[in-house]
Structure formats: C-alpha cells, structure tokens
Amino acid sequence: MHQFVTKETVVNPRHYVGVRMQQGVPVLDSDLNEIVDIPMHTIELLLRDVIGNGVPGKGQGFAISSIEVDNDFAIEAGVVMLGGWQVFNPQRIQYSQQPRFLDSNGVSTGTDLTTPSGDRTDIVYLDVWEQETSANSGDYSDARLVNATIGVETALRQERRWTVWVAENETDFDNLILNESGHKYLPLAKLFRSDSIRIQPYMSMDLRRMGLTLADAVKAPMYIKRGSEELGPERFSSMLSELRSVLRIWQENILFPVGGTSGLNVFIIYQNAFNDLYYFTSAAEVNSDTLNLDNSDGLKVMQSLVNAQKRMITALRSISSGDPDIYKLYESYINGDSGKNIGGIQPAINDQDFLTTVKEQEALIEYLSLSTGNLPEGDVLVSMKEVAPSTAIDPLTGFTITYRVESDLQIPTTAEQFDLEAYGSDVRWAITLDKSSVTLAPGQSEEVVMSVDPDDSLANGEIAQVNLIARAHRRSSIKSVLPAETFTIGSPPPGATFFYYSGNVPLSGGVLIISRAQIENKTYDVNFTLVNSSGGGVTGQEHTFRLNHELQWPPTSPAGVNPGAWLPPSPQEQSNLVVSDADQPVTITIFAPSLSGVSEDINFTLIITATLTHSDGAPVMAGKTKLIELPIVVGMTP
Incomplete structure (x- = not known):
C-alpha cells in the first residue's frame, strides 16, 4: 500500500493489513505508527481509486468567486476530495490573504496577481501536501501539543496543508509541470481575463468536478458554471431537442433551397441528411437525461453533432442549384465568422470550452427559428381575465385562473397552433391546464382555464409566481x-390583467434592452395593451382609461447623458383612451438625443400608471389602477 500511495519502490513488498502486539516484548513507536498507517492508507486508496477527485454534490468547497477587490478573488469554504485526501477550507478566504506564498519548507515563493495587458487565460489550482507539526516547529508549530498535565510534548502530528496558486497565461492545467514530491494538485477554475484590473464573475469558469460519484465509470453529470451562467443536463437536452424540432420544421416546409435535380435518389439523399441528425440527437438526449454524460462526453457529442450538421449541408448542396446563402451562413455558425460577429461552434470545441460550444449551437438554433418564409411572424398575447374565487387564497380549496390567449400574427393569415405552458415558481403549488394548445387565426382569441391547488401544508404568507406562457408551435421564439x-x-389573489407590456421585444429578466442604434436621435415606441374586462363589442361595456407616464432616472447617469434632453422630460398624461372592443394597443414614445460622447450603458425606468375613469361614459369613482415599472437599458453597441 505504501508503494501504491507514494509511488516509491518497496523491495519485496508485503500486503500487511494489521498489527498484532505480543506479550512481554517492548512496544516501539514504529509499531504504534503502523497501527495507524495501515488503515489510513487503505482508506486513502479506496477514496482515490473508487471515489475520485472532486466536490460532493454541487458543494461550494474551493469554488473561485469574484470580489470587489483588484487582482483578487475569494476561495469558498467547503471540502474537496483529492488523491484520496479530504481537504477542508473552514472559511471563505481571499486569495491574497491566505497563508500561502510558502512552500512545504516555509520558504516564500509566490507573487500577487498581475493585471493583463490584454486578453489572457489563467489557471487556478489547489496544491495540497502533508507535513509533521510539533510544538516548536517554527511558524507552523502548535503549542497545544505540549501535554498540560506533564509539561512534555508526547507526540507529533501529521498535518494536511494546502494553498491555492494561479498559473498566469496558461490555458490547460494538464500542461503545467507540477511534480513536487508529496504534493497533490487539483484544477479549480479557468480565468478569462482582459486588461481590466478587476476579475468579473463572467471571467471565471469552474473546473472542479461536481457531483462526485462512487467511481469514474459512473459519470459525474455534466455541470459548468461560469459567472452566473450554468450548463447542466437539462439545458443540454433542451438544446438537442430544439435543434431537432427546428430542423423538422425546415424539412417539412421545404425551407432549405433544394432543386435542379429530381428522382428517387434525390429524395433518399434529402431524407438521409436529416435522419442522421434526428437519430443522433435523440440518442444523445437520452444519455443526457439519464445523467450518463460528463463535461468531456458533452464535448465529444458536440464534435459529432458538428460533423453531422456538416454532412447534412454537404448532402443538401449536392441536390441544390448553385450555392445558396443559407448553406454559407449555416457554415459560418459552425466555423465562426468575425465579420458577422459569430464565434462559431468548432472554434469553441477546439478551445475545449464546453459552455461556449453549447451557446454557439443555441445561437444557430435561434437563427434557424427566426427565419422567415412559411413560418409564423407576429405576436401572441396572454392576459389574465379572472381569478375565482376572489377571496383570500386557501390551500384547502385552491382556485382557478381564466386567461385570454389572442393571436396577433401577421403571417400566416390562416389559423396557427399555439402551445400552452403553465409556469409555477414553487412545485408545492400543483398547476394544471384545461387544454395544452389552442388554434387561432390572426385576431382570434380563446379562454384557457388554469387550476391551482396549493399543498395543504402551506402556511399564510407563502407565495408562488404563476403564469401562462403561449408559444407558436412552429416557431417557439414567438411567445407571450x-x-x-x-x-x-x-391573501386575495391579484385582479384581472387590464394593462400590460406587449412589445415584440421579449424582456430579459424583466428588463427591456434597446440598442443604441434603435433610439439615438430618433423616437422609440414601447408597446402596451389595455384590456376591456367586459369584453366590449355589442354585449360588453365601453371602458375609458387615463395613462400617466414618465422616465425615472437614477441619481447619477453616465458621462455625456443629460436626462433633461430626453423625451418625455417630465410626467405626461394621456386621457380619454377609449377601449370599445376586447383590447386596444397603446404606445409610449421615448426619444434620445445624440449619444456620441457616451461610453457606458444607460439605465432608467419607464413608469406608467393606467386608471379606469369611465364605463359607458359614466365616471367610475376610484377606478382600478395598474402601475408598471419597466426597467430599460440602452446598450452602447451601435
């Protein structure tokens, strides 16, 4: 076991598994030490060869986190397994403040982090070793080893020590030469640094092996976290499923431009080009769902997926006239194109950057899903019409929500299917829908009833976010x-939705993001919808509303931004907004002056209050009111 643990050659090795004391003979320190060493080495080998290196579950042990300090980061508290050793970090500590920069002999060897002059990749890794500690062993002595009863140090201690290092301008941990005797090493993170002195969250990619299992043969499920972005089996499976779905739409609607040849052979080539991808993505999705792919496997799957997509394009080209642009653009998403600001799937694979590889494939899927032709174009609107009962929510009885789903598509003019998805932020609130989809022509609407049954054990004050999401079946990017x-x-449930944001730009985390080119020196319309809860028309009432809106600015704005030059410069009011039908679009217009001297994102909030003032011309006292605070970010990208 000593030979296996230390890799030192032992002459005539024997597999001793225990020590037995004999009567009437002296007991030596070597015998007592071996009593401890044998089971310790047994456990070490078991942990090393069966458990492996990494972090139990999704623990934070030795995770690298950004902090608001220049050229520094935090090392999170917790435990990792390394070469059969359990290594503990008892508390969160800054890289610059750890008792490091000392080798196993206590000699200072380290330096602080340096600021890159440009883009640079660094490797953060853990260095662990063991050393004997006594009551008077210098900086690392422990006076407590002197027995207080007899005033003598009776035994030394074997201490496990660690430090975290950063190998600057290194891209691969395996290329580092780390071979100090008695030391074990573990990669913790990869830092993608720029010329910024501060390490931002998005610059750090976790290299720790998560979800530690009983053996390497049992896969630790794929998991990567870079900044706040995560990649796991769920996202990977969803990417494969969405690619299969969008390619099926392109195939069924003959959106790939094939032609110039005909016959059975052409049909076979066309069908085989897609079958290869369908079968492959289905098999990979099953392996992902059953947690049989780790990060390394995921990269191999992505390389095979790239190869399959290339074969598909080659096959389609063979039965097409000329070289259509769609095939060239598809290849740009695979190989990268700096002129089109496309990073590319293959370059990310070459960099062994699994997360970016998946993101680039998702960008290709998004492009395919947004393509025109026979696919639907426009919007789908969802509003909450009624909640019953309207009394305080009781988990013993539950409640229902009636939503109104309306098609606002411009293409096609015929009926289109919309898939419905119930969203609940807490699984203890059971949610069901009375239908899974609706089919609507442009302008048509249909009611959907959601039944919500909170768990009987829920107490007063516990909350859940609930929503209905509608998506165009043939184009999932069109959603409510x-x-x-x-x-x-x-507490009583919220009332029916009578005023809501309905712009064709989806909100990102509740924020409307506008590019500089969309608003600089021009007006920009933010779209909302007013809903007549009576339904309007012949049988309903005519509702009249008043809108008040303004731009609310933070205490300080970026250099070059003058809020007074934006429109509106002060609170505005729109009165007598009559809604005779079921609903009516409303536009709030904002304007930005020249932003040529501004080099940062601009943040402000559009605040709108909608108030019901009249019903069939009669004043409504204390009419219902809806306040919307919509954060807006104007990005500096031209």
Whole structure:
C-alpha cells in the first residue's frame, strides 16, 4: 500500500493489513505508527481509486468567486476530495490573504496577481501536501501539543496543508509541470481575463468536478458554471431537442433551397441528411437525461453533432442549384465568422470550452427559428381575465385562473397552433391546464382555464409566481410576454390583467434592452395593451382609461447623458383612451438625443400608471389602477 500511495519502490513488498502486539516484548513507536498507517492508507486508496477527485454534490468547497477587490478573488469554504485526501477550507478566504506564498519548507515563493495587458487565460489550482507539526516547529508549530498535565510534548502530528496558486497565461492545467514530491494538485477554475484590473464573475469558469460519484465509470453529470451562467443536463437536452424540432420544421416546409435535380435518389439523399441528425440527437438526449454524460462526453457529442450538421449541408448542396446563402451562413455558425460577429461552434470545441460550444449551437438554433418564409411572424398575447374565487387564497380549496390567449400574427393569415405552458415558481403549488394548445387565426382569441391547488401544508404568507406562457408551435421564439403574478396564501389573489407590456421585444429578466442604434436621435415606441374586462363589442361595456407616464432616472447617469434632453422630460398624461372592443394597443414614445460622447450603458425606468375613469361614459369613482415599472437599458453597441 505504501508503494501504491507514494509511488516509491518497496523491495519485496508485503500486503500487511494489521498489527498484532505480543506479550512481554517492548512496544516501539514504529509499531504504534503502523497501527495507524495501515488503515489510513487503505482508506486513502479506496477514496482515490473508487471515489475520485472532486466536490460532493454541487458543494461550494474551493469554488473561485469574484470580489470587489483588484487582482483578487475569494476561495469558498467547503471540502474537496483529492488523491484520496479530504481537504477542508473552514472559511471563505481571499486569495491574497491566505497563508500561502510558502512552500512545504516555509520558504516564500509566490507573487500577487498581475493585471493583463490584454486578453489572457489563467489557471487556478489547489496544491495540497502533508507535513509533521510539533510544538516548536517554527511558524507552523502548535503549542497545544505540549501535554498540560506533564509539561512534555508526547507526540507529533501529521498535518494536511494546502494553498491555492494561479498559473498566469496558461490555458490547460494538464500542461503545467507540477511534480513536487508529496504534493497533490487539483484544477479549480479557468480565468478569462482582459486588461481590466478587476476579475468579473463572467471571467471565471469552474473546473472542479461536481457531483462526485462512487467511481469514474459512473459519470459525474455534466455541470459548468461560469459567472452566473450554468450548463447542466437539462439545458443540454433542451438544446438537442430544439435543434431537432427546428430542423423538422425546415424539412417539412421545404425551407432549405433544394432543386435542379429530381428522382428517387434525390429524395433518399434529402431524407438521409436529416435522419442522421434526428437519430443522433435523440440518442444523445437520452444519455443526457439519464445523467450518463460528463463535461468531456458533452464535448465529444458536440464534435459529432458538428460533423453531422456538416454532412447534412454537404448532402443538401449536392441536390441544390448553385450555392445558396443559407448553406454559407449555416457554415459560418459552425466555423465562426468575425465579420458577422459569430464565434462559431468548432472554434469553441477546439478551445475545449464546453459552455461556449453549447451557446454557439443555441445561437444557430435561434437563427434557424427566426427565419422567415412559411413560418409564423407576429405576436401572441396572454392576459389574465379572472381569478375565482376572489377571496383570500386557501390551500384547502385552491382556485382557478381564466386567461385570454389572442393571436396577433401577421403571417400566416390562416389559423396557427399555439402551445400552452403553465409556469409555477414553487412545485408545492400543483398547476394544471384545461387544454395544452389552442388554434387561432390572426385576431382570434380563446379562454384557457388554469387550476391551482396549493399543498395543504402551506402556511399564510407563502407565495408562488404563476403564469401562462403561449408559444407558436412552429416557431417557439414567438411567445407571450405577460409577467408572472404573485399569489400569496391567506391573501386575495391579484385582479384581472387590464394593462400590460406587449412589445415584440421579449424582456430579459424583466428588463427591456434597446440598442443604441434603435433610439439615438430618433423616437422609440414601447408597446402596451389595455384590456376591456367586459369584453366590449355589442354585449360588453365601453371602458375609458387615463395613462400617466414618465422616465425615472437614477441619481447619477453616465458621462455625456443629460436626462433633461430626453423625451418625455417630465410626467405626461394621456386621457380619454377609449377601449370599445376586447383590447386596444397603446404606445409610449421615448426619444434620445445624440449619444456620441457616451461610453457606458444607460439605465432608467419607464413608469406608467393606467386608471379606469369611465364605463359607458359614466365616471367610475376610484377606478382600478395598474402601475408598471419597466426597467430599460440602452446598450452602447451601435
């Protein structure tokens, strides 16, 4: 076991597994030490060869986190397994403040981090070793080893020590030469640094092996976290499924430009080009869902997926006239194109950057899903019409929500299917729908009933975000943007939605992001919808509303931004907005002056209050009111 643990050659090795004391003979320190060493080495080999290196579950042990300090980061508290050793970090500590920069002999060897002059990749790794500690062993002595009863140090201690290092301007941990005797090493993170002195969250990619299992033969499920972005089996499976779905739409609608040849052979080539991808992505999705792919496997799957897509394009080209642009653009998403600002799937694979590889494939899928032709174009609107009962929410009885789903498509003019998805932020609130899809022609609407049954054990004050999401079946990027409503046990539910954001730009985390080119020196319309809860028309009432809106600015704005030059410069009011039908679009217009001297993103909030003032011309006292605070970011990308 000593030979296996230390890799030192032992002459005539014997597999001793225990020590037995004999009567009437002296007991030596070597015998006592071996009593401890044998089981310790047994456990070490078991942990090393069966458990492996990494972090139990999704623990934070030795995770690298960004902090608001220049050229520094934090090392999170927790435990990792390394070469059969359990290594503990008892508390969060800064890289610059750890008792490091000393080798196993206590000699200072380290330096602080340096600021890159440009883009640079660094490797953060853990260095662990063991050393004997006594009551008077210098900086690392421990006076407590002197027995207080007899005043003598009775035994030394074997201490496990560690430090974290950064190998600057290194891209691959395996290329580092780390071979100090008695030391074990583990990669922790890869830092993608720029010329910024501060390490931002998005610059750090976790290299720790998560979800530690009983053996390498049992896969630790893929998991990568870079900044706040995560990649796991769910996202990977979804990417494969969405690629299969969007390619099926292109195939069924003959959106790939094939022609110039005909016959059975052409049909076989065309069908085989897609079958290869369908079968491959289906098999990979099953392996991902059953947690049989780790990060390394995921990269191999992505390389095979790239090869399959290349074969598909080659096959389609063979039965097409000329060289259509769609095939060239598809290849740009695979190989990268700096002129089109496309990073490319293959370059990310070459960099062994699994997360970016998946993101680039997702960008290709998004492009394919947004392509025109026979696919639907426009919007789908969802509003909350009624909640029953309207009394305080009781988990013993539950409640229902009636939503109104309306097609606002421009293409096609015929009926289109919309898939419905119930969203709930807490699984203890059971949610079901009375239908899974609706088929609507442009301008048509249909009611959908959601039944919500909170768990009987929920107490007053516990909440859940609930929403209905509608997506165009043949183009999943067309989806409703109704914000989720908060429902609280013991409190009345929110009322029907009568005013909501309905712009064709989806919100990102509740924020409307506008590019500089969309608003600089021009007006930009933000679209909302007013809903007549009576339904309007012949049988309903005519509702009149008043809108008040303004731009709310933060205490300080970026250099070059003058809020007073934006429109509106002060609170504005729109009165007598009559809604005779079921609903009516409303536009709030904002304007930005020249931003040529501005070099940062601009943040402000559009605040709108909608108030019901009249019903069939009669004044409504204390009419219902809806306040929307919409954060807006104007990005500096031209």
